[in-house]
Amino acid sequence: MASIGVNELLFLLQGLKWTIALAAIGFAGGGLFGLGVALSRVSTHAVLWRAGAAYIAVFQGTPLLMQLFVVYYGIGLLGVNVDAWIAVAIAFTLHASAFLGEIWRGGIQSVPKGQTEAGKALGLHYVSRMKDVILPQALKISLPATIGFLVQLVKGTSLAAIVGFVELSRAGQIVSNQTFRPLMVFAIIGAIYFALCWPLSLWGASMERRLAKSAR
Template identity: 60%
Template sequence: MIRVFSSADVWFIVMAVRWTLILSAIAFAGGALGGLTIALARTSHITVLRRCAAGFIQVFQGTPLLMQLFLVYFGLAVVGLPINPLLAAAVALTLHASAYLGEIWRGSIESVPSGQTEAATALSLSYADRMRHVILPQAMRIATAPTVGFLVQLIKGTSLASIIGFTELTRAGQIVNNATFKPFLVFGTVAILYFILCWPLSLLARRMETRMRRAITR
């Protein structure tokens, strides 16, 4: 039976924002750890590590995120390891974020002038000390703007978790729409909430890019 779209439905959708943020935070934190590992492997002098990291990036950048969600959620169930939608979405999005952040940070590491590495080597710093004290601090400043930009894409990407039954913002909208059959009102509300989440981050990323560009041209 179709019912009226009410303030209770709006509140139900708004409350689902917290699950979108939780999933985004988990995926970004896991992706940051994985991305740093991938970036370091990609810039390593060890050929096997470089090739493994490059293969990982090609797989997860070359396949749709939706397919990755399906493979994690349904694939593990097929082999007798069923997991709940939140964990499946977190794993898939973490792997997805690791590939993209790894490539972003790899580019940032390689953009640090080679003279910095040569100077650190001349001071007899170990690889770990060179990365920790010389290369990574400079690379992270370069990577901040594109990293924030990717976070916007990651927040929007969590909407695909609705396909496997995880009740985040988009799934909450689908549930309400099925009961009220008011797609314009329901998904208009969902779109506004996504805009509120993503727009400030987009402005921040744009401002960081402008500031970095000015610093380079000085």
């Protein structure tokens, strides 16, 4: 039974680097596309509304694990040789955009309608009303839920190992197989995930309390 030395710890940190990178790309890309999904969900155009609703239904109604499989092997069936890193980045972006789009849709609809009416009365067109009036308030309202989803996304990166992507959990499996110390290895991994997610959870709870106080 081998010991867990510096090399093994460095390998785990290498996996941690890819976990953080994947979560960051999925969250940033999901935020960009999620904003479009949220706007389609509050649109008065039936086609846009239905397209947004269908998109959310598909990605919220299917497991992330299945989405990773479909993206990775589906792109391969099209004759495109795609690296696992690109495939999981695309899958996490699509997954995050559906959830963030629905979170932000709720935030937009939580903004009092009087804000929209005031913007119209001032002669602001749609883009200006959304950019300067509605979205800043909606994103502030949605911030606790957005942070909560980011925590789930960080933990969800562990599923990327299914297509051969070596992130923190997969790195832990490799080290565990080499050292035959699964309990110790996964205790370290759990501590790393906790160190990543707990501050985010505290931040989200703090933001929720601040919003509750300001609403009184």
